[in-house]
Structures are given as structure tokens and as C-alpha cells.
Amino acid sequence: MNNNDEKKDLSFTQKLRENNEIITEVKYNENKLTYPLSAQEEKIIEYDGELPILVIPNTVFLPHTHLTIPLDKFNTDNLLKSINENQEGIVLTPKKITDDNTKMEFYNIGSILKIENLEENEAEYTLELSVKDKVEIMQLTDNGEYYHAKYRIVTEENTITPEESEQMNRDINETILEISKFIPNSEVFIRGLINEEDVEEKISRIFPYMKITIDKKQELLEIDSVKIRVLRIIQLLIEQKDAMSIQMDIARRINENMSKIHKENLLREQMKMIQEELNMTDSSKSRKTYRERIEEANLPKEVEEVAYEELNKLERQGQNNAEENIIRNYLDTILSLPWHKAEKQKIDIKKAQEQLDKDHYGLEKVKERIIQHLTVLKMKDEKQGSILLFVGPPGTGKTSLGRSIATALDRPYVRASLGGVKDESEIRGHRRTYLGALPGRIITGMKKAGQSNPVFVLDEIDKLTASINGNPTSALLEVLDPEQNDTFSDHYLEVAYDLSDVFFIATANYLEDIPGPLRDRLEIIELKTYTNNEKLHIAKEHLIPDVLEDHGLTKDDLIIEDEVIETVIERYTREAGVRELKRQIAAIARKTTEKIVVDNVERPYVVSNDMVYDMLGAEKAHYDVVADKNPAGVVTGLAWTSVGGDILFVEAIMMPGEGNLKITGQLGDVMKESAQIAQSLIKSHFSPLLEDSLNNYDIHIHVPAGAIPKDGPSAGVTLLTTLASLITGIPVDSKLAMTGEISLRGEVLPIGGLKEKSIAAYRSGIKRVIIPEKNVKDLDEVPDEVKQALEFKAVTRIEEVLEEALHIKLPESKKLNLKIEEITSET
Incomplete structure (x- = not known):
């Protein structure tokens, strides 16, 4: 066909493709065969014949196929016994085969197969087969040795005209000729295909060699239109041709690239040899530079010996030795580290104070503690003492305080974020026996600083976690201990490094998450919530x-x-x-x-x-505001959260029951215990007054915002007052809030977070606050504006709490007094 013919008459398959006549996907029948049929079903079924089943896994045959296949002798003896006198059987492809081959699931469309010839050798049978008709299985039975089936012949529709057959032949020939370019020694097979003029026969010969899944082959078998099946197979052949073309193109490019790399390596080796002859090689220049740099670096004696030893190894290495780069990186690391103590600079306390005031508003106690630490350093001739630890919520300026200290002291500032670190090697470094070994974050930070006395901030040390690779917290013990860090050992360096001049500062959000041994080495400075x-x-x-x-x-x-x-x-x-x-x-x-x-x-x-x-946009923060009046059984408490303080309302109701206590609002174990202590105290003090009627009622305590977990002992006095208000029916002033832990002896114990709780009370409209007596000293941390707006009442016992909140005095327990008198008289 010339070019004009191609332009004049498009290929038949292309026309069909443009008219959307090609069926791109035909789903095979998913129905599973069931056997045996009932007697009633067997009378109704209509079938054309009955034949044994030849189970040939992973094989699908199209009608009019002639081929020769080998079969394993071990698995084929029983199969051949099932063949009838006419050497015919039905080929069915299994969907699923169990491990013991006792149960199979088949597709219900197969082909009638005739064995034309059978040859036998020691290991296998060789069968010459011809496929006659396509069949649908109507009934399938298993006699214990092989399967038997009743079938109905499926008549296929063949509407291919001679013109269409000619065009299809041309398309198939063009495609398989393209494919044959990628398959060696395929000329004989391709020539036989091209000479075949019957399209259906040609497709049947190509079909077994197509690289498609068994499911796809079964789909093609189940298509009842010969034309659609041929077109679908032509389309799959084109797709396979395109895929093979792409693969071959990729392989060609890889080969070209490899050839180019080989050529460049060869030229590079030749250039090295020429440069060595002329004494111009980079390697000799670098080795000479290393020796000069070691001599000029004035390293400590132990480090210098290790450096020369590594240099001697480098000089003994051959060309392109794998260890050469490892030694170079090690020498570069040693020579870039500051080994000698920096020149001492006088600490200017006044400048430090001005710098802290400039960079941070408020934080008066924190800045005062930092200045005290700097004055101690000045008196001790800059010898590092305790390590500072800034603890506080996110966004309170912990890291920026370290930067301000570095600026005030005119020292380099280095920061290492330790959040999520779970490998000890991140602190101590990797041993050089491992590929890609590097020094740890401490030595890397010192290399970056360029001086031996930087301000080194270790961020988020409370988020270090242990794993199978060691505990990084344990590695920090040596770093932050002034008694040990003058001989810090990094696995990569393998020589001691002096960290005693480093001003270490650690930061954390939660003190409780820092292990005790590490916490003991740190001077804790807490940063509170900003007003x-x-x-x-x-x-x-x-x-x-x-x-x-x-x-x-x-x-x-x-x-x-x-x-x-x-x-x-x-x-x-x-x-x-x-x-x-x-x-x-x-x-x-x-x-x-x-x-x-x-x-x-x-x-x-x-x-x-x-x-x-x-x-x-819409407001994103919401703070509770107290009501004008609270009913009996509702009391306002104070709570500490990670984002500051807040108020919480404790509610209680009483109902007929057996004296049980129900607690809701997603409270933690400690808070539940506080509720039980409050109930016990109420029963011990109020039972004489109420004549034991409390045992006839159940009490339900609820803390709103149930989706938020709550825990802590500081709600003890609030829970106690809530129960007392509920029992007596006396409401508590809505402008009164309280906080404090209680004991079974009726004592009010101290709590934490008074500053945050006081700010929350002030923000929510509270006027009076009940606090433990031992927390009065913490009022110094409360902002003046808050102290001026609130009236604080300090208490030591629950009697004082109830007198202040409910204006009642607790009665004495007669039973308790009676028991005490009995014990005294017996004694």
C-alpha cells in the first residue's frame, strides 16, 4: 500500500475506533458452578452432551486452535483416564484451586478439545490438540477421581465480511512484524502467521502467546461475536507493541548512559595517570594540604596522633579506594572543630539586662534568675556551673531567651531540636564502621559555632524517646553534667572533646516528661502564662x-x-x-x-x-463567664491547662437510691478519688444532722465540657462544696471560685498553677477566690492588676471553706466522738 492509499483509506480498526465500535472491556461471567444439581433441576436442564473435564490450570483455548503442549506426568495420569473413546474432553480453567486440589471453582465457559496425538516419555506427556467448539457448562459433578460435565454448545456470531477480513489481516500483520523486531529468532513463526489468511485461525495461533492475564483471556473466550473478539485482540496486540517499544527505548537509553559513564571513567583514569606523571594530581595536593593543616592546627596531643594515623592510612590507599572518602570526611571534621578554649570575655551584666529587657516584655522573675546565673559565671571566672532549663507552655519565649543570652554575651548561638529523637546516635554520633556515618548533633553544633564557648540551646528535651537504638536521654547526661562534659565522647570522633566552656540551655514544655537523673542536672526556670x-x-x-x-x-x-x-x-x-x-x-x-x-x-x-x-472571621476562642446566680449544687472551680487557666462548673444532683456516687465529664482517676474523699467527708460530718438519710440517696456529679479530659487533685474543695451545697440546699455565690486539694482529715492542701487560675478567675468575672493557706506565698507571681481585682481567702481546713462558701458551721460527729470516748476509756 502506497502513501496515497494510506491517506485515502484509513485502516478498518482505526475507523471502528473512531466510531467507538471497539469494545474495550468485556466482563466474564462471575457465576460460580454449583454441583450436584437436585433431581428437579436436572429434569429442567437442557444440554447437548456430556464429557469429562480436563483441568489444565492457567490455560484458555479459543475455538479452531491447533497446538502441542507438554503436561507433567504426575498430575496428568488421572486426567487422561477421564478422556472418552473419541479422545474428547472439555477444557475448563479453574478460578481457584485449594492446596490439596480437592475443591476447585471454575469459569462456566470452556472449550471442547480433541487429542489428535499423544506421546509419552519418562517425565511428561506431549499432546497434540485441536479445539472444536465453545461450550457452557450446565451441570458439573465430581466422582472422586475427576470432574464430569453436561454442556451446551455456544454458537458464535461471525459477521466479518471479506473486505473486513482483508483489512484485519493487514493490521495484524503490521503489528506482529513490529513486535517481531523485539523478539529474537521469531522469523519462522512470524512468516507462518503472515501466510495464514483466515483471520480466526490467525488469532487462535497468536492467542496462546499473548502476555495477558488468565482473567483477560477468559473475557476474550466469552465474547460471542468473532468480530469483536478479533478487534479486541488487535487492540491488545497494539498495546503490547507500544509497551515493548517503550521498554526497549528505556533499555537503549540505559545502555547509552552506561556506555557514557564507562567512557567518562576511563578518560578520568587516564587523566589521573597523566596528572600523577606531571605531579599535578588533586589527591597529592590534598594529602599535602592535610599534613600542613594538621601541623598548623595545633591540635591536642591525643587528637593530633589520631589525625596523623588517619592521614597515613589515606596515603597508603590505592586509587578510588572506597575508604578514601571516609578518611577525608573524618579529617575534615577534626580540623574544622574548635579544640582550644576561646579567649575569655568579661560578662557585662548591665548589657545583658538591657538585652533581655529589649527582647522580652515581662518575665521579670525569669530575667532576674538569668542575671543571677550570669553574675555567678562572672564570679567563677566563666566556669560553667548548673545548666539552665526553661520550662513552660509553647510560645512563651523559651528559645528566644537563649538567643538573647547569646547576643548579650557576644557568643555564637547554636540550636539543636531534639523533639522526636529516639536514636542515641543522634547525640553521640555514628561509628565509622557504618555507611554514611556522621558525628552527633552536639559535635555538629560545635563545628557550626566555630568557637568552644557558644550558647547551645537544646530544644524540646522532654520529647526525647527511648527505642531499640538506645536512649538519647542517657546520652545527654554526659553532655549536661559539668563534672563529665570536659571529656565528652562522640562515637564518630573516638577522641574526647571538651564541652566545659559551652553555655548549655535546655527547653521543655512539661517537666514531668524529663527523666529524674537528667532533671537533677538542670536548674529549672518556669515560664508562666502571659496576662x-x-x-x-x-x-x-x-x-x-x-x-x-x-x-x-x-x-x-x-x-x-x-x-x-x-x-x-x-x-x-x-x-x-x-x-x-x-x-x-x-x-x-x-x-x-x-x-x-x-x-x-x-x-x-x-x-x-x-x-x-x-x-x-468568626471568633475562635471562648471563655466561660460566671452567671449572676448559681442554684444549689453548682460551684465554680479553677483549673490549670496547657494554654493557661480556666474556670469549670461542678454540678451535682441527688436522687433516691442506695448511697452510690456517679461521676461524669471524662474525669481522671485523681479527680474521681477527690470526689470520693469529698463524699466520705460529707457523710462523716452531715450524717448526724440528716440522721443517715444520705444512705437512701444516690448522688450524680458532672463537670461540663465532657469531651475534654480533666484530672488533678485541686478540685477537691470544689467537689466538697458542691456536695455540701446540694445537701443543705444553700446556693454558693456565683462570683466565688475556689481551688485546693483535700485530705480525709479535712485539711486543705496546696496546689499548683495559682497564677494561671487567678488570671482565669479575673477574666471570667470572679470577685472572691478561696485558696490553700500554703499557696499565699505564690500570690507574688500573680499580676498586680489581678490581685487588685480579686479578694483571696486563705484556708487550712474544710470547715473554713464551708463557712466562707455556705456560711454554715459543720456539726460534730456523735458517732466519731463516741468511738473516741470508748477507745480512751478502754486505754
């Missing part, structure tokens, strides 16, 4: 200038009113620090940038309080 007033000043002095700079704005472009910042703090952030506050300010800056660039608004763009909703 709203402190957040306002931090935003104005630090956050807004930083955000403006990050967004390409100046104070002449954007002005954020104080009321806006206060609104964002109260209604859009719920945190102890200021990280979320900075994000919200950044959102305002982005909106402003859009207004300036797109809408060309007048500058400065002033953001007022009524614009906050449009810029930030």
Missing part, C-alpha cells in the same frame, strides 16, 4: 514590627489599634504564649497587603475594632 496586658505590650513592641517587616510593610502602611489587639487576644487566641497571636496579626497584615496592592487604598491603613470580623 492579657503582657500580650498587648509584646504585640506592640515585638510582634507587630516583626510581622510588618515579614510582609514588606512599615508603620506608615499599617496601624493596628490597641482595641483590635485586645479583641484578638480575648476572642481569637486561647494560649499561654503569643504564637497564635502572631499568626492572627500576620493574617491582618496579609489582608492589608491585598488592600494596598489590589484596591490601592489610602495609607496608612488603619485597622479598627469593627473590622476584625471581616479580616479574621
Whole structure:
């Protein structure tokens, strides 16, 4: 066919493809054969004949197929016994075969097969087969040795015209000729196919060699239209040709690339030999440089000996030795580390104080403790003493305090984040016997610092976890112990390194997650929750200038009113620090940038309080506010959370029962125990007054916000007061809140987080707060504005709590007094 003919008459398959006549997918029948049939079903079934089943796994035959196949003798003896006198059987392909071959599931469409010739040798049979008709199995039985089937012959529709057959032949020939280019020694087989003129016969010969799944082959067998089957097979042949073409192209490119790499390696080796002859090789130059660098580095004696030993190994290495790069990296690491102590600088306490005040608003006690630590260092001639640990909620400035200290001391600042580290090698380094070995984070940080006395911040040490690769917390013990870190051992270096001049600072969110031995080596400084007033000043002095700079704005472009910042703090952030506050300010800056660039608004763009909703959307933070009046059995308590303090309402009701106590609101074990202690105290003090009627009632205590887990002992006095209010029917002032742990002796024990709880009470409209007597000293940490707005009542026993909350005095327990008198008289 010439080019004009190709343009004039498109191929038959292409026309059908353009008209969407090719069926791209024909699903085979999923029905499973069931056997044996009932007698009634067997009378109804109509079939054309009955033949034994030849089970040939992973094989599908099309009608009009002639081929020769080998069969394993061990698995074929019983199969051949099933063949009838005419040497005919039905080939069915199993869907599923059990391990013991006792049960099979078959497709219900197969082919009638005739054995034309059978040859036998020691290991296998060789069968010459011809496939006659396609059949549908109507009934399948198993006699214990082989399967037997009644079948119905399926008549296929063949509407291929001579013109279509000619075009199909042409398409098949073109495709298999292309495929034969990728298959060696296929000329004889391809020639026989091309000479075959009957399309159905040709397809039957190609079908067994097609690389498609058995499911796909079964789909093709079950197609009742010969034309559609031929077209589908032509399409699959084209797809296989394209896939083979792509694979061969990829292989050719890989071979070309490998040849290019081999050629470059050969040229590179020749160039090295020429350079060595002329004494111009890079390797000799590098080795000479290493020796000079070791001599000039003035390393400690032990380190210098190790360096020369490694250099001698390097000089003995042959060309392209695998160990050469390992030795080079090791020598580079040793020579880049600061081995000698840095020149001592006087610590300027006044400068340090100014730097801390400049970088951080508030945190007076924290800054005071840091200054005290620096004065001790100055008195001790800069010898590192205890290690500082900043503990506090996220966003309270722990890491930035370390940066401020480095600036104040004029020292390099290095930070290593340890959150999620679970491999000891991350701290101590990997041994050089491992591929890709590297020094640990401590030595890497010292290399980055370039001096022996940096300020080194170890972030998130409470998030270190042990694993099968060791415990990194244990490795930190040597790093942070002043008595040991002058001879710190890194597995990669294998020589001692002096860390005694390093100013280590650690940070953590939760002190409880730090193991005891490590905690003992640290000087703990707690960072508390910022008040709203402190957040306002931090935003104005630090956050807004930083955000403006990050967004390409100046104070002449954007002005954020104080009321806006206060609104964002109260209604859009719920945190102890200021990280979320900075994000919200950044959102305002982005909106402003859009207004300036797109809408060309007048500058400065002033953001007022009524614009906050449009810029930030709906309010994201919600704080409970106390009601004007509480019913009996409802008391306001105070709680500490990871994002500051909050108030919680404790509710209780009483119902007829057997004296049981029910507690809901997702309370932890400690809080449940506090409720049981409160119940016991109430029963011991109120039973004489109520004549033991408490045993006839069940009490249900609930703490709202049930989706939030709550735990801790500080709700003891709140639970006690709730039960007392419920029993007596006396309501508690809604403007009164309380916190404190209780004991069975009726004592009120101290609690933590008084500052955060006091701020929460102040924010929620509380006027009076009951606290344990032993927490009075903690009022120094409470902001002045909060102390001025709240009245604190210190108590030591539950009698004082109930007198303050309910204005009642507890009666004496007659039973308790009676028992005491009896014991005394017996004694």
C-alpha cells in the first residue's frame, strides 16, 4: 500500500475506533458452578452432551486452535483416564484451586478439545490438540477421581465480511512484524502467521502467546461475536507493541548512559595517570594540604596522633579506594572543630539586662534568675556551673531567651531540636564502621559555632524517646553534667572533646516528661502564662514590627489599634504564649497587603475594632463567664491547662437510691478519688444532722465540657462544696471560685498553677477566690492588676471553706466522738 492509499483509506480498526465500535472491556461471567444439581433441576436442564473435564490450570483455548503442549506426568495420569473413546474432553480453567486440589471453582465457559496425538516419555506427556467448539457448562459433578460435565454448545456470531477480513489481516500483520523486531529468532513463526489468511485461525495461533492475564483471556473466550473478539485482540496486540517499544527505548537509553559513564571513567583514569606523571594530581595536593593543616592546627596531643594515623592510612590507599572518602570526611571534621578554649570575655551584666529587657516584655522573675546565673559565671571566672532549663507552655519565649543570652554575651548561638529523637546516635554520633556515618548533633553544633564557648540551646528535651537504638536521654547526661562534659565522647570522633566552656540551655514544655537523673542536672526556670496586658505590650513592641517587616510593610502602611489587639487576644487566641497571636496579626497584615496592592487604598491603613470580623472571621476562642446566680449544687472551680487557666462548673444532683456516687465529664482517676474523699467527708460530718438519710440517696456529679479530659487533685474543695451545697440546699455565690486539694482529715492542701487560675478567675468575672493557706506565698507571681481585682481567702481546713462558701458551721460527729470516748476509756 502506497502513501496515497494510506491517506485515502484509513485502516478498518482505526475507523471502528473512531466510531467507538471497539469494545474495550468485556466482563466474564462471575457465576460460580454449583454441583450436584437436585433431581428437579436436572429434569429442567437442557444440554447437548456430556464429557469429562480436563483441568489444565492457567490455560484458555479459543475455538479452531491447533497446538502441542507438554503436561507433567504426575498430575496428568488421572486426567487422561477421564478422556472418552473419541479422545474428547472439555477444557475448563479453574478460578481457584485449594492446596490439596480437592475443591476447585471454575469459569462456566470452556472449550471442547480433541487429542489428535499423544506421546509419552519418562517425565511428561506431549499432546497434540485441536479445539472444536465453545461450550457452557450446565451441570458439573465430581466422582472422586475427576470432574464430569453436561454442556451446551455456544454458537458464535461471525459477521466479518471479506473486505473486513482483508483489512484485519493487514493490521495484524503490521503489528506482529513490529513486535517481531523485539523478539529474537521469531522469523519462522512470524512468516507462518503472515501466510495464514483466515483471520480466526490467525488469532487462535497468536492467542496462546499473548502476555495477558488468565482473567483477560477468559473475557476474550466469552465474547460471542468473532468480530469483536478479533478487534479486541488487535487492540491488545497494539498495546503490547507500544509497551515493548517503550521498554526497549528505556533499555537503549540505559545502555547509552552506561556506555557514557564507562567512557567518562576511563578518560578520568587516564587523566589521573597523566596528572600523577606531571605531579599535578588533586589527591597529592590534598594529602599535602592535610599534613600542613594538621601541623598548623595545633591540635591536642591525643587528637593530633589520631589525625596523623588517619592521614597515613589515606596515603597508603590505592586509587578510588572506597575508604578514601571516609578518611577525608573524618579529617575534615577534626580540623574544622574548635579544640582550644576561646579567649575569655568579661560578662557585662548591665548589657545583658538591657538585652533581655529589649527582647522580652515581662518575665521579670525569669530575667532576674538569668542575671543571677550570669553574675555567678562572672564570679567563677566563666566556669560553667548548673545548666539552665526553661520550662513552660509553647510560645512563651523559651528559645528566644537563649538567643538573647547569646547576643548579650557576644557568643555564637547554636540550636539543636531534639523533639522526636529516639536514636542515641543522634547525640553521640555514628561509628565509622557504618555507611554514611556522621558525628552527633552536639559535635555538629560545635563545628557550626566555630568557637568552644557558644550558647547551645537544646530544644524540646522532654520529647526525647527511648527505642531499640538506645536512649538519647542517657546520652545527654554526659553532655549536661559539668563534672563529665570536659571529656565528652562522640562515637564518630573516638577522641574526647571538651564541652566545659559551652553555655548549655535546655527547653521543655512539661517537666514531668524529663527523666529524674537528667532533671537533677538542670536548674529549672518556669515560664508562666502571659496576662492579657503582657500580650498587648509584646504585640506592640515585638510582634507587630516583626510581622510588618515579614510582609514588606512599615508603620506608615499599617496601624493596628490597641482595641483590635485586645479583641484578638480575648476572642481569637486561647494560649499561654503569643504564637497564635502572631499568626492572627500576620493574617491582618496579609489582608492589608491585598488592600494596598489590589484596591490601592489610602495609607496608612488603619485597622479598627469593627473590622476584625471581616479580616479574621468568626471568633475562635471562648471563655466561660460566671452567671449572676448559681442554684444549689453548682460551684465554680479553677483549673490549670496547657494554654493557661480556666474556670469549670461542678454540678451535682441527688436522687433516691442506695448511697452510690456517679461521676461524669471524662474525669481522671485523681479527680474521681477527690470526689470520693469529698463524699466520705460529707457523710462523716452531715450524717448526724440528716440522721443517715444520705444512705437512701444516690448522688450524680458532672463537670461540663465532657469531651475534654480533666484530672488533678485541686478540685477537691470544689467537689466538697458542691456536695455540701446540694445537701443543705444553700446556693454558693456565683462570683466565688475556689481551688485546693483535700485530705480525709479535712485539711486543705496546696496546689499548683495559682497564677494561671487567678488570671482565669479575673477574666471570667470572679470577685472572691478561696485558696490553700500554703499557696499565699505564690500570690507574688500573680499580676498586680489581678490581685487588685480579686479578694483571696486563705484556708487550712474544710470547715473554713464551708463557712466562707455556705456560711454554715459543720456539726460534730456523735458517732466519731463516741468511738473516741470508748477507745480512751478502754486505754
